Amino acid sequence: MTFEPESLGQSRSDLAQALRSERKRAGLTQTRLAQRANMSQTKISNIEARKLTPTIVDVELIVDALGADGPVATQMLALARAANTEWQDDWASQRRGLDKKQNELARLEVVTAEFRFFLPTMITGLLATPDYVRASLSRNSGDMSRTVAKKLERQQILMDPSKHFTFLLTEQAVRWPLASPIAMAMQLDRLVSVSRIPNVRLGVIPLDIVGPVSETPLSVFTVYDRRMVQVETHTGALILRDHRDVSTYREDFERYESHAVFGEACRSLLDDWASAFTRQRK
Structure with missing residues (x-):
């Protein structure tokens, strides 16, 4: 269809x-x-x-x-x-104000207990430093200060022990130089810190871990409990509520998760990549 x-x-x-x-x-x-x-x-x-x-x-x-x-x-x-399918285009969000979108996400996060974020292209706002957030919004016109503030405010949800988060990032997403080298080094330090929060599981898929072609990452997506999936594109987001769609994305997430490194192995990689950014500014 x-x-x-x-x-x-x-x-x-x-x-x-x-x-x-x-x-x-x-x-x-x-x-x-x-x-x-x-x-x-x-x-x-x-x-x-x-x-x-x-x-x-x-x-x-x-x-x-x-x-x-x-x-x-x-x-x-x-x-x-x-x-059970909804399309949210970026142009409509910009007309309403991107800070309004942040309010909608905050309300969704309040009623969700289990989150799965698959991030093959860039770091999501819940994990971002202020410099990284501003850099991610640089292509938008107008004053983004309220949107930046809302994104950073939403990060408090990570400290709620009743919530459980799994973030999967590809090496490309982590190392893509969206901001200056020093800002990127600070961003990777932020990932290390977040990975130590008890209810947060943060993993990285290194580029040298190659899975089957059928497991090639295609898009950013977030699974909210077993209720909903948000799939992001360059021009908007597709909201899927059909249980078959949700189950399929949960299965995809598990396959990607099997290629990721977590814990101290993940933090060691992040430290190495942060050091590489630090060396670039010298």
């Missing part, structure tokens, strides 16, 4: 309407459908009113309860997959 970014929001409305119409065609009340699908009547009502986006599993249960099959079932499942 091909997704058109501008159509993803409409799919939620189309799905709600399709489910409501099919229920009425089947001659079922919301209460009767809820009983058949092993759901609450309130959940059925909220789905049809677009107050709740159903998961793929929810829609599969409803379709079975309705006795729908063939093209009707195929259409509703396709709508469900689209409804």
Whole structure:
């Protein structure tokens, strides 16, 4: 199925309407459908009113309860997959203000217990020094001071013992000279410090550890619990909530994780690379 970014929001409305119409065609009340699908009547009502986006599993249960099959079932499942996919383009974020995006991420982080960050291109804001954050925003126009402050403020979540973080960075991401040599050396020192936080697991995949071609890193992504994946591109981010997508990215993460070094071996590499940056300024 091909997704058109501008159509993803409409799919939620189309799905709600399709489910409501099919229920009425089947001659079922919301209460009767809820009983058949092993759901609450309130959940059925909220789905049809677009107050709740159903998961793929929810829609599969409803379709079975309705006795729908063939093209009707195929259409509703396709709508469900689209409804669980969201596109956030960078231009819209810039128009709203990049600091607003930081607020959204902060709210998401509050309700998430387990994080998996795969970082093949650059260091994420939760791990970044102020100089690195400013350098990462240099291509954006206007005053970025509020966005920088919000990014740094979000780092406090790392100290919450109820949260668990795994960061996987490629050597390229760590050593890419986004800032000055001294700023990069300080950034790598920051990674060493973060790696010692008890609830943080930070690993690096060295370039001399080559896996199969099928495991070639393709994009930055973050897995939030088992609920959601955010896949970043050069022009925006794709939000995936389908459990099959989430499971696939978790499996990808585990494969990449098997090539990473952690603990003292990781810190030794980071120290060596920091020293190399320090030598460059002499």
